[in-house]
Amino acid sequence: MFQRLVYLVKATLASVALAVNTLVGFSAMIPFALLKLVLPFRAVRQVTDYALNKIADLWVANNGLWIAAVGHTRWQITGVENFKRSGWYLVSSNHQSWVDILVLQKVFGGRIPLLKFFIKKELIYVPVIGLAWWALDFPFMARKGGKASAAKDLEAARKACEKFRIVPTSVISFLEGTRFTPSKHDAQQSPYQHLLKPKTGGIGMALSVMGEQFDAMLDVTIVYPMGVPTFTDLICGRLSDVIVDVRQIPIPQGLKTDTGKDPAYRASLQNWISGLWAEKDRRIDELAAGFKPR
Numbered sequence: 001m002f003q004r005l006v007y008l009v010k011a012t013l014a015s016v017a018l019a020v021n022t023l024v025g026f027s028a029m030i031p032f033a034l035l036k037l038v039l040p041f042r043a044v045r046q047v048t049d050y051a052l053n054k055i056a057d058l059w060v061a062n063n064g065l066w067i068a069a070v071g072h073t074r075w076q077i078t079g080v081e082n083f084k085r086s087g088w089y090l091v092s093s094n095h096q097s098w099v100d101i102l103v104l105q106k107v108f109g110g111r112i113p114l115l116k117f118f119i120k121k122e123l124i125y126v127p128v129i130g131l132a133w134w135a136l137d138f139p140f141m142a143r144k145g146g147k148a149s150a151a152k153d154l155e156a157a158r159k160a161c162e163k164f165r166i167v168p169t170s171v172i173s174f175l176e177g178t179r180f181t182p183s184k185h186d187a188q189q190s191p192y193q194h195l196l197k198p199k200t201g202g203i204g205m206a207l208s209v210m211g212e213q214f215d216a217m218l219d220v221t222i223v224y225p226m227g228v229p230t231f232t233d234l235i236c237g238r239l240s241d242v243i244v245d246v247r248q249i250p251i252p253q254g255l256k257t258d259t260g261k262d263p264a265y266r267a268s269l270q271n272w273i274s275g276l277w278a279e280k281d282r283r284i285d286e287l288a289a290g291f292k293p294r
Helices: 002-038 042-070 099-108 121-125 129-135 147-163 182-188 201-210 231-235 263-289
Strands: 074-078 089-093 115-117 170-173 216-223 241-249
Touching (some): 002 042, 002 129, 042 099, 099 241, 170 201, 201 263, 241 263
Parallel strands (some): 074 241, 115 170
16 A cells, blocks of 8 residues: 555656656747747758757756656666767667657667657647657658658658758667567567567668768667566656667668669668567577576
């Protein structure tokens, strides 16, 4: 009973902290977002984008503070040396929980530019967050299927990512396309033990638009040795141990110039990703085996 009360208090404090952090951050963004909307010139964007990204960085850092305050998480993070805060990165990770996003922000916050990802166009209407995503130039995609829609998505991605050339950016893609669950794994008949089959559409789109600009691919492996947490676990302070392994991988030169129409390119990209995925599957076993409980 007492423990439940503790969790309730922690969840309440964490929720209030997250809400206040989001509201204050959004309020600070409004003047710069309006200036960006009214004066869409490169010189103005350089100032507004810098300010908007700094506000978002502060939002990420503040989230890290309340996560540390309510929890007792033991972090095991490797491979986060030698990054460039002024660089451009393509980030890929396995995906098990909504907590993954906050974990990635914790790992990369202050080390590389703000993480940005492709999101559904409908999410622009989400109160507060939708406008913040727009102001930060998150690419909105229709994703309704069909060749015409795919062409429109690629063109939208090109326009969005052209803006990333002004301010250093990290583009993240969850290659599995959805969170891992045993039922999804079985339905796919995935050849991997711990992963769903990777999808190359999103990463291919990012490479098509920004391939030559990316400094490297950051291949992230996340392991929750005590069980996959929910967001409720996070705000209640029940996130115990997190293992994060990062590998900085050069992107093959031949994969930086996709036109979206070459079958040979798509096959090469799939082979490259399949190799990374097989190594990630093996790495998950290795990291889990090396874990020592408290």
